[in-house]
Amino acid sequence: MSIRITISDIARELKLTTATVSRALNNHPRISKKTKQLVQDKALAMKYRRNSLASSLRSGKSHTIGVIIPSARVNFFGSVVHGIQNMAGKNGYSIILCQSEETTLLEKNAIDTFLGARVDGILASIALESEDLTHFAELRKKNVPLVFFDRSNDQLEIPSVEVDDFKGGYMATSHLIEMGYKRIAHVSGPQHLKICSERLNGYKAALKDNGMKMNPAYIFQGDLSIEMCQQAADYFLTLPIPPDAAFAVEDFSALGLIKGLKKNGINIPQDFGVIGFANENFDEHITPSLSSVEQQTVQMGEEAFKLLLQLIKTQKMETVLNHKVVLEPVLCIRESSKKP
Amino acid sequence: MSIRITISDIARELKLTTATVSRALNNHPRISKKTKQLVQDKALAMKYRRNSLASSLRSGKSHTIGVIIPSARVNFFGSVVHGIQNMAGKNGYSIILCQSEETTLLEKNAIDTFLGARVDGILASIALESEDLTHFAELRKKNVPLVFFDRSNDQLEIPSVEVDDFKGGYMATSHLIEMGYKRIAHVSGPQHLKICSERLNGYKAALKDNGMKMNPAYIFQGDLSIEMCQQAADYFLTLPIPPDAAFAVEDFSALGLIKGLKKNGINIPQDFGVIGFANENFDEHITPSLSSVEQQTVQMGEEAFKLLLQLIKTQKMETVLNHKVVLEPVLCIRESSKKP
DNA sequence: GTGAAAGCGCTAACAC
DNA sequence: GTGTTAGCGCTTTCAC
DSSP: EEEEEEEOHHHHHHHHOHHHHHHHHOOOSOOOOHHHHHHHHHHHHOOOOOOOHHHHHHHHHOEEEEEESTTSHHHHHHHHHHHHHHHHHHTTTTEEEEEEETOHHOOOOOOOHHHHHTTEEEOOOTTOOOOOOOHHHHHHHHTTTTTEESSSOTTTOOOEEEEOOHHHHHHHHHHHHHHOOOSEOOOOOOOHHHHHHHHHHHHHHHHTTTTTTOOGGEEOOOSSOOOHHHHHHHHHSSSSSSSSSSEEEEEEHHHHHHHHHHTTTOOOOTTOOOEEEEOOOOTTTSOOOOOOEEEOHHHHHHHHHHHHHHHHHOHHHHHHHHHHHHEEEEEEGGGGGGOO | OOOOOHHHHHHHHHHHHHHHHHHHHHOOSSSOOOHHHHHHHHHHHOOOOHHHHHHHHHHHHEEOOOOOOOOHHHHHHHHHOOOHHHHHHHHTTTEEEEEEEETTHHHHHHHHHHHHTTOOEEEEEEOOOOOHHHHHHHHHHHHOOOESSSSSOTTTTOOEEEHHHHHHHHHEEEEEETTTSSSSSEEEOOSSSHHHHHHHHHHHHHHHHHTOOGGGGGGGESSSSSSHHHHHHHHHHHHHSSEEEESSSHHHHHHHHHHHHHHHHTTTTOOOEOOOOSSTTTTEEEEEEEEEHHHHHHHHHHHHHHHHHHHHHOOHHHHHHHHHEEEOEEEEOGGGGOOO
């Protein structure tokens, strides 16, 4: 790399001290307009660029945040990162990105790296493997600003940004009812996952509020895989009184269900309505196009950063303690749920 | 944040100097095993964590690289970032992520941020808007290690990692021929995009090598949109002798084509074979499932990092100058091209 | 094999 | 409004 210009270079040229130059560049109120202009012009002319390492070391603020996601390959997290980085950039912050690959080890490594880099705060989505969350609890103890997004933990008392899964499930189910379907089933997933249990609860509540009886036989316990949810179709159709619609906990589950229904010669949406969750990008391209619930991924990232920034600025964990930003899910109605 | 442990804390406790502690922690050869063990144990016990800002400032190596992608929302780039971060992490490097949103302004901003953070190197995929590439040329002049991935520029003499688009087009076309299709068409895209012209060239070469005459009427000039490529079907079918298969430059183009063919009552793959490019995640879920060409995204990220690391280590731009890593595309054969 | 001393580039008390 | 001085935490000559 070529030789770097420093503030002392500018100071020498202008016969000022580094202190004045530093202050001028940082728009310090007690520096005269003349000097500021002079310094800033010179800095530009000399192609000066602040060494943020030195600045951070001295000031104790790095204007950098650490972000932990399970994997950048997953669409959902890519979108959230998009929102985070956008908002961070607008506010003069850089992001260091780490992936946990759903392991606790890499999650801990990431935290280590972040602390070493003296990040001003951390945004994280908890790895599936992480049942023991002491590494996050320690951040809390150390007063490191921390915000969870998507996957959080209620015991930890850490602020978080999540989508309202209950409401999403409620909306999806209500939509099917409004379209005129009468016997609404649900393809669920592992109940230890909050997203699954919450969406199931939303499903139940919607049925209840619409005066429909919940039929336990109408709840198929899947595992989020396409293959298993394909069997959901077979299962539903063997029931004495089969359902005529289903809300699937996730788009891939919905996809499996649709494949299964098609194999059985069932017409969608005429004979059977389907709605999923996540608004995956294949939704509009399959046949029939799949109705779904949008999770506001970009907004989730933006909100997460904003919340973290608040924490960083105030340094008063207490004020936002356990604060939850809950995002509104949005219905995306396509063909699969349009009963004629 | 809580009070931080520094090497002088360790030095004091152990009645050593900071120099020795630093060397012990860095596994300096001239430090005795005893001392090393002593220091390292103490560091662990005191929960010491190296301040990488201070370390980087002093040593001039930040063990950080900057990564510029157009957008983290785009699947393709998410996957590449996955590969980059994985490989970087394994080698003790952190990544700072910036998005250009396809604009030159944000691209320049990102470079500014990176230089300020004294990154050891930069990985970038050029923004569509960036025709003037002086900001990258300047990095070259400053001897900042730089590697392009996916989108590069040949004039700049910057090493890059790309997929072999020509070969991909060649493979896709050859595959259709091998399956027994006789009149192969091509749905292309804007010719100023290298990916489009290269794939077109691959298409032409495959026809030639298989002794098939290239028919200019069989080349439909699309714009990468689903809508326009839907019209490609109408166009092909009005020809006096319509083609019986097509290679589409990109999966979304293939998707449009398929929609158009279906609307015209054409059976795929019986009457018309289709293959796309990119291996998007919807490929296996549409009907019929779409054959495609995989671009090795994760590997692209890994290779890009490896190449950059080489540059950083040797600091001899010349040795890898204009070095191109060209990745092999991989055929993904699904139903849309399986002529019975 | 270890210590002494300097300094990376910047910011922030404290002067005046 | 600007200068003086110190120091963030670390690495790295140069000693011996």
